[in-house]
Each structure stands twice: as C-alpha cells, then as structure tokens.
Amino acid sequence: MKQVIDTANKTAGSPENGSDQKVGKAGRAAKRGRIQRELLRTLPLLILAMASIGAAGSHAGKVNCNSFKIEVQHVEGMYFTDASAIQKLLLQRFDVMGTPMQKLPLAAMHATLLERPSVARAVVVPHLSGTLEIQIQQHKPVARIITPTGSRYLESQGGTMPLSTRYTAAVPIIHCPDAQSADWATPLLDRMRVDPFWDAMIDQIAVNAEGEIDLYPRVGNLVIHLGGPAQHATRLDQQLQYIQRFYRAQVATGDLRKFKKLDLSYTGQIVAHK
Secondary structure (H helix, E strand, C coil), X not given: CEEEEEECCXXXXXXXXXXCCCCHXXXXXXXXXXXXXXXXXXXXHHHHHHHHHHXXXXXXXXXXXXXXXXXXXXXXXXXXXXXXXXXXXXXHHXXXXXXXXXXXXXXXXXXXXXXXXXXXXXXXXECCCCEEEEEEEECCEEEEEEXXXXXXXXXXXXXXXXCCCCCCCCCCEEECCCHHHHHHHHHHHHHHHHCHXXXXXXXXXEECCCCCEEEEECCCCCEEEEECHHHHHHHHHHHHHHHHHHHHHHHHHCCHHXXXXXXXXXXXXXXXXC
C-alpha cells in the first residue's frame, strides 16, 4: 500500500519515535554505514536530477519550489511514518517553499530523510514545474527486542529502530541482554518468516549473553531449550523437526500441559521434562 500527499505548505505530522534505548557505538556506526551506502547508491539519481534542472537553463532559474509530491511505501500495512510527517521534517530543516529549484540542497535533504529511523530508502526528485517529489521506502521490522535498558525493533536489514508512537508491529518478541545478542535468533526468525507453522507457534524468544536460546510457544506451558550456539547454529533445522514431531505426537495422544520443558541441547535427541 502507498500513501501519497500532493500538496503545498501542509505540515501536519505526528511523532515517530517512542520508547528507546542507548544503541551504543556499534549501533551508531552501523547506522552511519547504512546511510553512507544509501547515499552512494542514490548519488547518481541526485546528480541526474540536478543536471536536468541545470540543462533547462534560464527557465529553471525562474522556477521556485511551490509544492510537494510525497509517496510513502507502506510495508505489509506498517505505518511508522507518513507523507505529512516527511513534509513537516523537510520544512522544519530547510527553506524549501519559494526557493529556486536550482538552489535546493537536494543532497542534504536526502541525507536528512535517511536519518529518520523508519526510512530505509529515499529518492528526491525536483521537477521543472516547481514540484519536489519525494519517494520513501520504510524499514520492515522482524522482531521486537526487549533488553534491561529498553525496547527496539530489529529490522530486516539487520539494524535496529526505535518503537513508534504511531504504530505497533505484530512481530515476535526477543528478550536479550543487548541488541547484539538478538543476532543469535536471526536464523530462527528467518524460518518463522517462511514457515507459517513456526510463526503461529512461537510467541517469544529468550537469548542470554552466551547465545543460549529458549522458545516460549503459544500453546502449552512449555519452555523449549535449544542450547547454545554450538547446538542451534549448526543443527537448527533438525531441532525444529524434533519439536514439530513432538507436538504432533502430543496433540494426537497426550496433553502438552504435563510437560514443563523440552531440551534439544543434546545431539540427536529431545528430552522432555515433566
């Protein structure tokens, strides 16, 4: 779904960020790297747009920016930002309306858009009509990380983004000591995205500082222990097969409530504790 705003001087918007935590040096460096890569990727488009304005000569010099056309691509119905908020951001940071199109700081505007936590990609295109076109692609959160210092979303490109006061994503919850520890659960999240069985079954995930993973299913009172990286990093698919077989057998012949823990940290077997 796309949201488009095509109007001038409309600045209504709302906050994007909600609860947050300290990201740390690694997180800030990752964000800077992502922004730099995106700037390099879209630099040819900016140069082409500026060249086309310049090629128009004296006519372009007389055309002032008079309107916005902003398109926000919503990912799977997720609304972390909208066109009005994007326009408000640009009007707060830059003197846009009434400025000659040739003099608009397109590169700085593009960099500002990429600094917004929910924005994965941005395209800025000036038109000879005086319209400034903005195209926005949002990040896609794949999990919500809860740590002792706060809560954030883990997004599909491997970074994190703050929670939003605008929208709450229906994604798995990962309890972990820090954002880096959540990386151990990434292969499991990949399986959940492609297999409806695991997406429907797993409610929450816990990862400790050593990389040990526990699963908390939606059905029953079980805790499923996958063990440490030596176990789940090398044989996750086998572990998931064992869990699936166990559940099918219990649904057919038993009662899941009589078991408290499944331990898959042992090679080639599953240990059920009552």
